[in-house]
Amino acid sequence: MEETHVGISVEVNGRPHRSTVEPRTLLVDYLRDDLGLTGTHIGCDTGQCGACTVIVDGQSVKSCMVLAVQADGAHVRTVEGLAQDGRYHAVQQGFWEKHGLQCGFCTPGFMMQSVQILEDNPDPSDQEIRDALEGNLCRCTGYQNIVEAVKAAGATIRSGAETMALGTGVGA
Amino acid sequence: MHPAPFAYKAAHSVEEALELLRSHEDAKILAGGQSLIPALKLRLTQPAMLIDISKISSLRGIRRENGKLIIGSGTTHREIEKSSLVAEASPLLASLAPQIGDVQVRHRGTFGGSLAHADPAGDWPAAALAVDAELVIAGAHGTRTVHASDFFTGMLSTVINADELLTEIRVPGEGTPGIYLKHRNAASGYATVGVAVTATHNHGRIGTVSIAVTGATPVAFRASAAEHALTGHAVSAHLLDEAASHAADGLECLSDIHAPAAYRAQLVKVMVRRALGKLLHA
């Protein structure tokens, strides 16, 4: 009889986790249900919308298209890990400044893919941004402000400027 | 949507993967998972076990050997897209890679997985046919090499047996000009029709030319009538029109909610003409 559960070690946002999962568990369900990290959203569950985008070992993936067991030994970054040392990530600040979201459902996925874009190239052209956001769908914004948000975040990263402290800006 | 339960083993060498395939009935290879996981979720397939080959480092990488590009089956679409070696040695592959899915899918999906899957709307099968790739398949009794023209046997099927593994793909790498053009399904991004073309020409005269088409029929195919109409002739817009007009001769095209057969046949001719025009500047 094959084992019905498998042990995995995954580092998520810098924190190590040891878990036992069924092989059929999707990475997105592991993050949301087992680790309680519900910032990663499920939009379509068919690989189309990108709401579930997280970064595994430096590469953005759709976590509804990856098994949790495949992340054994990997470093995973989710939207919860973006803010660091009491400050927003430049991408979070960019989305806030440029109104890169409306309902916000798609936003965690867009932000993680935006992080990937800027880590690949901190000064992408509009077309490069649009091409690299192809796997993310937004029903609200019309994309223009998302592209602006990525550009603003790129500018912040290139300038080395400090980002907003957590709690400032948002309804404060 | 959740897959039905299955057992899982990550293999760390080709030998281990083959041994696992041999000793487990109803086991399936898992590479990038970008076609298999959707199928598992829809329960279109319910294997008893998945053998993960994505951690086998020998299956990954791109190198040049005796004028050929040797691409490991586990090399991702994204690695091919970003490879300067591929850009130099095979403009066709370089032009195709960024047209697959999106960045996230390309980060995981693999060259070998796409060929082994043989999706009628998949992009790589057209390129493999156009460059006459050699596919190396490992099994219990060693390896065998199969030409792309003999590799695809039908919709979603190839000559790979249940106890075998596609390990590497050899592609001519002398920089032959080539291009891939794709008419994307607006919702899925897959090819309604995709056309891979390579051609050499000398002083305005076409040398060798290859044209392969995916998306239109259950299996990707070479448009030989159109190729013959071009070989050895002087490049002109009229010649390309004439050749492209034969690209769909005798085809039995797929028909579905996205595109009826007649539309696909028309697209084959249009896309072949566009690809030839782009490549040969006419």
Ligand SMILES: Cc1cc2nc3c(=O)[nH]c(=O)nc-3n(C[C@H](O)[C@H](O)[C@H](O)COP(=O)(O)OP(=O)(O)OC[C@H]3O[C@@H](n4cnc5c(N)ncnc54)[C@H](O)[C@@H]3O)c2cc1C
């Ligand atoms: C949202 C989305 C969009 C996509 N868009 C496109 C697109 O535009 N064009 C396109 O061509 N594809 C597209 N794909 C599919 C993608 O390219 C897949 O990566 C590819 O079809 C399969 O490769 P894989 O490595 O993911 O294989 P898997 O999904 O892991 O496996 C696919 C099949 O091949 C078998 N297999 C895999 N590797 C081997 C091997 N080495 N030896 C023997 N058998 C093997 C598996 O057992 C399985 O049956 C898309 C996928 C998604 C989710």
Ligand code: FES
């Ligand atoms: S939920 Fe994963 S791509 Fe939509």
Ligand code: FES
């Ligand atoms: S902000 Fe509503 S879906 Fe993008």
